[in-house]
Every structure is written in structure tokens, then in C-alpha cells.
Amino acid sequence: MADVLLYTSLFIIWLMLFYHMFLMHGGYLYSLKHKKLEKEWTDEPVELPTVSILIPAHNEDVVIEQTIQSMIALRYDKTKLEVIVINDNSSDNTGHIADLYAAKHPFVKVVHTKPPNIGKGKSGALNQGLKHATGEVVVVYDADNTPEPDAVYYLALGIAKDKKAGAVVGKFRVTNAKQNLLTRLINVETLTFQWLAQAGRWYWFKMTTIPGTNFAIRRSILQQLGGWDEKALSEDTELSFRVYNLGYYIRFFPSAVTWEQEPETLKVWWKQRTRWARGNEYVIFKYLFSPMKNRTVTFDLFYFLFTYILFFSGIILSHGIFVSNLIFDLELSIGPISIALLITGFLLFVTEALIALSMEKGQLTFKNTLVVVFMYFTYSQLWVALVAYATVLEIRRVVFKQEVKWYKTQRFKQNT
Amino acid sequence: MKRNGKLVWGVVLLVLMSVFPVNLAEADAGGGKKAVIMYSSENGKVEENQKVLDGMISRYTTDISYVEANSVEAEDLEEATHLFYYGKVEERLHEETVELFADFDGVKTIIGYNADQLSSQLDHVDTSLQEAVEGAYEADNEDNAVEFESQAMFPTDPSESAEILLYGTNESQENPLFFIEDDIYYYAAPNLDSMHAVMFAKEMSGIFNVEKEEGHPGYLRLEDVHPLADAEQVQEIADYLKSENIPYMIAVIPIYTDPETGREYRFSDNKKLTSVLQEMQDDGASIVLHGYTHQFRSSETGEGFEFWDVENNMPIYHGENEEVNPKTEEDFESPEEFEAYNQENLDYERAYIEDRIESGIDELAKYELYPLAFEAPHYTMSQNGYEVLSDYFSTYVGQVQMSDENWEIMRPIPTVGQPTYLHGMTLYPETMGYVQPDEPDAVDMMMKNAEEYQFTDGGVTSAFYHPYLGLDGLIEVVEGMKQIEGIEWIDLKETDSQVVTDKVEIRADGGEIDVNKDRIALYTSGFSYPLYFLNNTVEAMVRLIAIIGGLAVIIFFFYIFRNRSQANKS
Numbered sequence: 001m002a003d004v005l006l007y008t009s010l011f012i013i014w015l016m017l018f019y020h021m022f023l024m025h026g027g028y029l030y031s032l033k034h035k036k037l038e039k040e041w042t043d044e045p046v047e048l049p050t051v052s053i054l055i056p057a058h059n060e061d062v063v064i065e066q067t068i069q070s071m072i073a074l075r076y077d078k079t080k081l082e083v084i085v086i087n088d089n090s091s092d093n094t095g096h097i098a099d100l101y102a103a104k105h106p107f108v109k110v111v112h113t114k115p116p117n118i119g120k121g122k123s124g125a126l127n128q129g130l131k132h133a134t135g136e137v138v139v140v141y142d143a144d145n146t147p148e149p150d151a152v153y154y155l156a157l158g159i160a161k162d163k164k165a166g167a168v169v170g171k172f173r174v175t176n177a178k179q180n181l182l183t184r185l186i187n188v189e190t191l192t193f194q195w196l197a198q199a200g201r202w203y204w205f206k207m208t209t210i211p212g213t214n215f216a217i218r219r220s221i222l223q224q225l226g227g228w229d230e231k232a233l234s235e236d237t238e239l240s241f242r243v244y245n246l247g248y249y250i251r252f253f254p255s256a257v258t259w260e261q262e263p264e265t266l267k268v269w270w271k272q273r274t275r276w277a278r279g280n281e282y283v284i285f286k287y288l289f290s291p292m293k294n295r296t297v298t299f300d301l302f303y304f305l306f307t308y309i310l311f312f313s314g315i316i317l318s319h320g321i322f323v324s325n326l327i328f329d330l331e332l333s334i335g336p337i338s339i340a341l342l343i344t345g346f347l348l349f350v351t352e353a354l355i356a357l358s359m360e361k362g363q364l365t366f367k368n369t370l371v372v373v374f375m376y377f378t379y380s381q382l383w384v385a386l387v388a389y390a391t392v393l394e395i396r397r398v399v400f401k402q403e404v405k406w407y408k409t410q411r412f413k414q415n416t
Numbered sequence: 417m418k419r420n421g422k423l424v425w426g427v428v429l430l431v432l433m434s435v436f437p438v439n440l441a442e443a444d445a446g447g448g449k450k451a452v453i454m455y456s457s458e459n460g461k462v463e464e465n466q467k468v469l470d471g472m473i474s475r476y477t478t479d480i481s482y483v484e485a486n487s488v489e490a491e492d493l494e495e496a497t498h499l500f501y502y503g504k505v506e507e508r509l510h511e512e513t514v515e516l517f518a519d520f521d522g523v524k525t526i527i528g529y530n531a532d533q534l535s536s537q538l539d540h541v542d543t544s545l546q547e548a549v550e551g552a553y554e555a556d557n558e559d560n561a562v563e564f565e566s567q568a569m570f571p572t573d574p575s576e577s578a579e580i581l582l583y584g585t586n587e588s589q590e591n592p593l594f595f596i597e598d599d600i601y602y603y604a605a606p607n608l609d610s611m612h613a614v615m616f617a618k619e620m621s622g623i624f625n626v627e628k629e630e631g632h633p634g635y636l637r638l639e640d641v642h643p644l645a646d647a648e649q650v651q652e653i654a655d656y657l658k659s660e661n662i663p664y665m666i667a668v669i670p671i672y673t674d675p676e677t678g679r680e681y682r683f684s685d686n687k688k689l690t691s692v693l694q695e696m697q698d699d700g701a702s703i704v705l706h707g708y709t710h711q712f713r714s715s716e717t718g719e720g721f722e723f724w725d726v727e728n729n730m731p732i733y734h735g736e737n738e739e740v741n742p743k744t745e746e747d748f749e750s751p752e753e754f755e756a757y758n759q760e761n762l763d764y765e766r767a768y769i770e771d772r773i774e775s776g777i778d779e780l781a782k783y784e785l786y787p788l789a790f791e792a793p794h795y796t797m798s799q800n801g802y803e804v805l806s807d808y809f810s811t812y813v814g815q816v817q818m819s820d821e822n823w824e825i826m827r828p829i830p831t832v833g834q835p836t837y838l839h840g841m842t843l844y845p846e847t848m849g850y851v852q853p854d855e856p857d858a859v860d861m862m863m864k865n866a867e868e869y870q871f872t873d874g875g876v877t878s879a880f881y882h883p884y885l886g887l888d889g890l891i892e893v894v895e896g897m898k899q900i901e902g903i904e905w906i907d908l909k910e911t912d913s914q915v916v917t918d919k920v921e922i923r924a925d926g927g928e929i930d931v932n933k934d935r936i937a938l939y940t941s942g943f944s945y946p947l948y949f950l951n952n953t954v955e956a957m958v959r960l961i962a963i964i965g966g967l968a969v970i971i972f973f974f975y976i977f978r979n980r981s982q983a984n985k986s
Contacts, residue, residue, distance in 0.1 A: 007954050011957075017965065021965070021968045025968075025971075344965035344966050348965055351976065355975050358975070364979070
């Protein structure tokens with residue numbers, strides 16, 4: 001019996017690991033391909049679209065000023081650019097700061113949400129901002145973002161060059177990576193996610209998901225879709241699926257870089273990630289039973305399903321067997337091959353993370369290598385607990401028909 | 417029409433092909449020779465001594481019949497080419513018997529008592545005395561001699577005209593033991609046990625007028641290998657025997673029954689051992705089925721008797737928990753009722769043996785272990801049992817129980833043959849014994865036995881060994897056996913052995929094993945094989961996973977270093 005459970009968990013886990021292996025491979029190949037593409041597209045002149053940047057902000061006075069400044073510093077024809085800060089029910093200075101900049105810079109606008117459309121979360125704020133947007137293309141930044149000056153140019157370039165791209169997604173980097181161990185871990189995580197999941201899926205399947213910030217989407221599509229889903233906790237994943245359903249794809253274009261702040265305390269991290277996990281689970285079940293037009297998306301949906309339900313169950317099961325085998329003799333028949341699998345699994349994790357780090361300047365350091373090793377035993381395991389927790393919350397929400405509450409990530413003052 | 421014509425010819429050819437070998441084999445069985453064993457025995461029954469003779473004759477012809485001396489009739493000897501009279505006991509022979517013997521114009525042989533009645537020239541044989549015989553040598557080659565433990569023989573004094581074949585010797589004198597007088601071969605001892613059989617067998621080629629064969633067929637058998645045997649130990653032995661390049665046999669028991677818990681272990685429970693055995697089979701080993709569980713009632717596998725109720729010293733005519741009270745003829749009102757009772761017993765035994773044999777063969781075949789011969793646990797089996805066995809096997813290895821009265825009656829036969837009581841099975845006898853764990857001189861004793869059997873041309877030198885005793889003892893045995901002059905290692909795969917059940921057909925074919933199996937029927941009988949198969953597949957997949965994962969790690973390291981060196985360049 002224990003054997004059956006062990007092999008079941010093993011096959012589930014390794015199915016996922018093989019898929020990740022495959023994605024990482026694609027990510028690497030895409031990194032080679034992308035360099036050529038970037039050069040090709042920038043060398044060839046093209047008419048750039050008008051762009052509306054939406055920045056939803058709810059009590060963001062710690063970071064909003066810097067974000068607006070980075071908008072002003074963008075290298076993009078200002079006649080073709082508008083920046084819309086959506087001050088959503090802030091009780092702090094956010095609205096005031098935004099108004100000051102709007103007064104000085106004509107392309108900066110502020111939308112103060114009004115009842116009843118207040119405090120409806122990020123999706124609600126974006127929908128309010130969208131009403132005022134006039135650009136052909138809508139770009140979204142979180143209030144804590146500092147895009148590089150060329151970020152919007154690259155996003156708009158992607159849209160202009162690729163007619164089939166409903167949206168273009170850039171890359172995000174961590175501003176406070178060196179702040180503490182947690183942010184170092186998050187830094188490794190974000191880089192690996194982007195090169196493995198985003199670039200990998202894009203390379204093999206022409207498929208990425210919108211990460212919630214630093215992406216451009218055709219406004220026509222948003223209007224056709226009726227904006228963002230205000231019930232979704234992770235409105236970005238949800239929106240991605242709908243874009244694919246329209247027959248467009250979402251291009252990954254890592255030349256467009258933004259820098260953002262990541263949680264510096266475990267508590268904030270836990271709340272934020274719980275929201276993501278719950279959001280993704282919401283999306284899985286929203287679309288699992290409704291037919292998808294796009295086969296790749298269905299596949300991706302199953303990937304999500306697999307990750308959140310089976311993969312984590314597999315890991316929990318395998319952990320459970322491992323621990324109980326230390327205490328009781330379960331008479332497992334697997335033998336030394338299990339050690340080979342444990343080591344190989346660990347090395348895959350390490351090498352995949354190191355590939356992602358090696359693609360970024362100055363990231364493949366000895367210290368970061370240690371962080372990766374440490375990550376396997378701590379941060380990754382924390383994720384297991386987190387997904388279990390989020391699943392329990394989601395089940396409870398569905399069973400008791402609870403109202404979703406949007407948790408806004410707490411910001412930290414930057415020592416720049 | 418044309419196609420039909422072809423079809424008909426095809427069918428005819430097929431029929432011919434399937435019929436011919438059988439006919440040829442039958443025609444060849446006697447090679448035109450027909451032997452009759454005429455005997456005088458204690459209660460007029462064929463017993464072990466005649467059976468030993470039968471075994472030795474069967475090397476030259478399988479057309480053998482028995483007749484009690486005083487009930488012989490002319491038609492019993494019709495077409496016979498060889499007549500053997502075996503006088504196991506003193507008896508007044510009828511005139512008709514004496515006449516028929518005198519008139520027989522084929523080759524005549526007498527063993528033991530009553531020779532004087534059959535030929536006046538043999539009246540010098542003094543059956544009232546017994547002389548000790550501790551050695552023997554060939555009359556025409558004194559160097560060809562053998563020594564052995566003291567046996568008994570009759571003192572003889574053949575005439576000048578007699579041709580002496582063998583002299584029996586003891587410390588003080590020598591005595592003609594086997595000679596031809598009055599055109600009769602005479603062997604001067606009443607028992608054909610141990611060395612007497614060897615000495616008698618030595619002159620069989622003369623009796624059948626064929627060239628003496630050179631060399632000694634020999635074999636080594638690893639004994640009692642069951643699913644809980646130590647795979648590593650067996651692997652060690654496999655490697656050694658492979659390096660020695662010796663064909664050998666493995667007596668395999670498919671099921672191990674734990675005497676305490678009653679739990680059955682199969683080869684699916686010891687995959688490592690299974691693959692070692694498969695490997696051995698590929699290299700040089702032939703598998704010998706050694707029972708199904710090697711036990712009856714709750715004894716331990718490898719210890720118990722499977723085809724004999726040893727507690728009641730009788731065949732298995734009853735379930736293991738049934739009360740046993742064998743009946744005799746007096747318990748019945750009529751002979752018919754007794755006959756019916758006997759038949760019922762035989763049918764019960766047949767069903768029991770069939771079930772175990774079929775299960776045994778099928779069970780091994782599931783794990784790609786293909787038995788080519790059978791050896792009964794503790795060599796015990798009733799005469800009916802051998803007949804049942806012959807429906808499945810064409811080859812028998814080991815010793816043969818020669819009586820249904822007492823399992824302990826076993827006699828080694830020195831040469832390979834097809835004794836009548838094995839119903840067509842070829843017997844590869846066992847002559848040297850085995851390494852007894854507590855016996856420090858075990859191998860020396862075995863080699864002494866081999867020496868004795870070497871006295872006979874074509875005398876088999878065969879031994880077995882329990883693998884759990886470890887490699888060292890085996891090396892000693894093999895080194896010893898390699899010294900046997902003219903040893904020819906028997907490879908069952910080179911014989912015409914075949915094994916057949918409803919589900920499996922196994923044939924030795926020029927060193928290979930041909931197998932025909934009804935896979936579906938075989939693999940779906942019971943859960944153990946499907947589970948084993950699943951388990952094997954799963955394990956293979958896990959290994960594959962580890963390999964692919966490992967390769968990916970290597971490739972990823974390569975990517976990392978490439979990225980790093982490019983980053984350094986820019």
C-alpha cells in the first residue's frame with residue numbers, strides 16, 4: 001500500500017518536473033532567439049501606437065511618487081502617452097501626490113474613484129481607469145513599479161510589430177533583492193518563474209500569462225471583453241485566459257523591464273501569495289468546466305490544475321511517506337533508486353534556478369547559488385504549506401459562499 | 417481450385433511432419449532389440465532389483481517387458497532378442513521355464529540364484545555361500561580396477577571354456593564375478609545394489625553388442641532454490657559457474673511456504689533472485705522443477721515431502737488434514753470393491769500431482785524460468801506419480817523411488833536411460849551425492865563415489881549442491897568434478913527434453929529453449945504475475961526517470977556555463 005502511494009506521488013511529481021525541464025529548455029532557447037528578434041525589430045522603423053498607462057493606487061503614498069517620476073522619465077513620445085493614476089479610496093496622501101504631478105505634467109491624469117465604485121480591488125480600479133483611457137494600447141503598472149525608461153517603448157513595439165499579439169508582457173525585476181534573505185529568495189523565484197514558465201511556455205506554445213504589471217494590451221480587446229473581472233482575485237491570470245479565448249496570443253518580450261518591490265517580511269509575503277494561490281485556484285475552477293476555444297489554454301489550465309492540486313498533493317504525500325518511513329518501517333520496495341531520484345530532483349531545481357540567474361547580469365553569484373540551495377529546503381517547502389492553506393480557504397469560500405476580500409500588498413519605504 | 421490444391425498439400429505436409437518424428441522415435445525405441453526380464457522374486461512381484469536392471473537395459477532398448485519366471489509362456493519371448501533371468505530368490509523353476517530358456521536363441525543373461533537349473537554348466541556357482549567382494553578388475557585389462565566397500569557375491573568356478581569378464585576381489589582371493597559360460601552371461605550376486613549395478617552395467621555394451629562408449633556424462637545441480645533464497649549468494653555462484661563455462665542445472669521450487677505463518681512467497685516477491693535465475697538460464701543453467709512447494713502438510717519448503725505422505729509412508733491419497741487409515745483387501749467384500757477403492761486413490765493422487773505439476777511449470781514460466789526436467793522433492797513419488805509426471809515431462813533428474821511400500825527404497829542406476837517405470841522419461845541419475853554441511857570430508861566422499869561410477873563406461877558422475885552453503889564449497893566440488901577423466905557435462909538444453917502443460921510448451925533445441933506459451937491464460941491465472949509485471953514496469957520507469965533527469969541536469973549545467981562565459985565576454 002505504501003508502495004502504491006509512493007509510486008503515485010513519484011509519478012505525479014516527476015511528470016511536473018519533466019514538464020518544468022522541458023519549459024526551462026525552451027526558456028533558454030528563447031533567450032538566445034530573443035536577442036536577435038530585439039535587434040531586428042528596433043532596427044526597422046514602425047509607427048508606434050498611442051499608449052494609456054494605468055496605475056491603480058490604494059494608499060500608496062510610500063511609493064507613488066517614485067513611480068510617477070519613472071513614468072515621466074519614460075522614453076516615449078509624450079504626445080502619444082497618457083498616464084492615469086487611479087486613486088482608489090486612499091486614506092493617505094496618494095491622491096494629493098498624484099494631483100501635484102498631474103498639475104505639472106499634462107500627460108499625467110488622476111482618477112479619483114467615487115462611490116459606489118470604490119474599494120473594489122485592483123480590477124475595479126483598473127476598470128475605472130479604463131473608462132478614461134484613450135490610447136490604442138493600455139499598459140498597466142502597479143503603484144510600486146519603476147519601469148526602465150525603454151519599457152513602454154518595447155511593449156508598444158511588440159504590439160506594433162505583432163498583429164496577432166493581443167497583449168505583450170515584459171519582464172519584472174526585484175528592486176529590493178538585496179534587502180534581506182526573503183527578498184533574495186523572491187528574486188530567485190521571480191527570475192526562474194519568468195525564464196522557465198513565461199519564456200518557456202512562450203517558446204514552445206506561444207503562451208504566457210499576464211503578470212499583473214508591466215504589460216500592454218490592445219484597448220479594443222479590453223473593451224470587447226468588458227474590462228477586468230472584479231470577482232477574480234488574480235485578475236491577471238483570468239484576463240490572460242479571456243484574451244486567448246478571443247484568438248489572440250500574449251507575447252513575452254523581456255526587453256521591457258520594470259523594477260518592483262517585493263515583500264520584506266514573511267507575513268506580507270504569506271498574505272500576498274495566499275491571494276495569488278487562491279486567485280489561481282479560482283481561475284482553474286471558473287474555466288475548468290467551461291469550454292475553451294484555445295487548446296493551448298486548456299492545456300495550460302490543466303497545468304495550473306496539476307500544479308495546484310496534484311503536484312502539491314504529490315509532494316505532501318511523498319513528504320508524509322518520507323517522514324513516516326523514518327518512524328515506522330513501511331517496507332518500501334523502492335531501494336537506492338529513491339536516493340538517486342531525490343538528488344536528481346534537487347539538482348534539477350538548482351540548475352534550473354541557476355540558468356535563470358545566469359541570464360541576468362550579475363545574478364549568478366556564489367551567494368545566490370547558496371540562496372538557491374537554501375531555497376529548496378525552506379522557501380519551496382513554505383510554498384507547499386501555503387498552497388495547502390490557500391486551498392483550504394478556497395474550499396471554505398465555495399462551501400460557505402464567502403465574499404472575497406482583496407488584500408493589498410503592504411509597501412516598504414525604499415532606502416534609495 | 418489451384419489455391420485449394422495448394423492448401424491440401426500444405427495440410428498433408430503438416431500432417432506428415434507431425435507424424436513422422438513420432439513414428440521414427442518409436443521405431444528407434446528398441447533399435448530392433450527387445451528385452452525380457454524373467455524374474456524370481458519374494459512374492460512374485462517386480463521389485464527394486466529388477467528395476468535397476470530395467471534401468472540399465474533401457475540405455476540400449478526401451479522395449480522391455482517383465483515376466484515372472486514360473487508363469488512364462490512362449491509368446492512372452494516372441495521376437496525378444498535379449499533374455500535376462502533375474503533370480504533374486506531361490507526357487508524351483510518349472511520345466512517349461514527351463515525349456516523356454518534353453519530354447520531361447522537370443523542373448524541370455526542370468527543374475528543371482530537358480531542358474532544351475534537353467535544350465536548344468538553353471539552348477540559350480542555356490543549360492544549357499546557368500547564371499548566378500550571389495551574390488552573388481554576387468555579380466556582382459558587388469559589395470560582397469562576399482563575398490564569399494566565390502567559387498568557379497570557367490571563363489572564361482574567357471575570351466576576353462578568360460579570367458580571371464582570381471583573378477584571380484586577381496587583381501588585373500590579373487591573370484592570370477594561376471595563371465596560367459598554355455599553362451600550365457602552370468603553375474604554372481606543376487607543384489608544389483610550400489611557397486612553391483614556399476615559392475616553389471618560395465619558389461620552391458622557386450623550383452624547388447626555395441627561399442628563401449630567413452631567418457632562419463634556428468635552434471636552439477638544446484639538444489640532447493642526457492643523464492644526466499646539469497647539472491648546475492650546465488651549471483652556469486654552464477655558468476656563463478658559462468659566463468660567456469662560449465663553447463664549445470666538448478667532445482668527450483670516455485671513457492672516458498674513459511675511454516676509459521678503459512679504465507680506463500682513467489683518469485684514475484686524476490687525480483688532480484690528472479691533476474692539472477694533468468695540470467696543463469698541464459699548463460700548455462702537449465703531449470704529443473706523441484707516440486708511446487710516442496711512440502712505437504714505444514715512442513716517447511718525444502719524440508720517437506722510433497723508427493724509422499726512420509727508420516728504414513730504412503731502415497732498421497734488424502735488431503736493434508738484428513739485422517740488416514742489405509743485399507744487392505746480384507747476390508748472389502750469383493751475384489752471389485754477393493755479395485756474400485758484403489759482406483760479412487762490413484763485418481764485422487766493423479767489429480768493432486770497434476771495440479772501441483774501444472775501449477776509449478778506455469779508458475780516458473782510466468783517468470784521466464786523454463787524447466788526442462790523434474791526432480792521430485794526428496795526423490796519421493798509413487799509409481800503412479802511417475803506415470804502422471806510423464807504426461808508433462810520427458811526428462812527426470814535425480815534418484816527414483818522404486819516401491820510404493822516404502823519411500824526409502826531407492827537404487828542408483830549408473831547409466832542414462834529410459835526405465836519402463838518412468839513411462840518414457842529419460843532418467844539422468846544422480847550418483848555422487850552432495851555436500852553434507854556437517855561432513856568435513858564430504859567432497860572426498862563424493863569423489864570416491866565418482867571414482868566407483870567411473871569404472872563403468874558411460875557411468876554417470878553427477879552431484880548436487882545447496883547454494884546456501886556458499887561459494888567455497890561449490891568451488892571444491894567443481895574443481896573435483898573437473899578432475900573426472902572424460903567427464904561430459906550434461907546440458908539439458910542440448911537434449912530433446914520437453915515440457916508441456918495446457919498453457920506452456922517448452923522444448924530444448926540445440927542449446928536453446930523454445931517456448932510456446934498462452935500468455936493470456938498464463939498471466940491471468942492469479943494476481944501475482946500481473947502485480948509483478950506492473951511492479952517491474954514501474955521500476956523500469958523510475959530508473960528511466962532518474963536517467964532522463966540526470967541528463968537534463970548535465971545539459972543545464974552546460975547552459976549555465978555557456979551563459980556565464982558569454983556574460984564574461986560582454
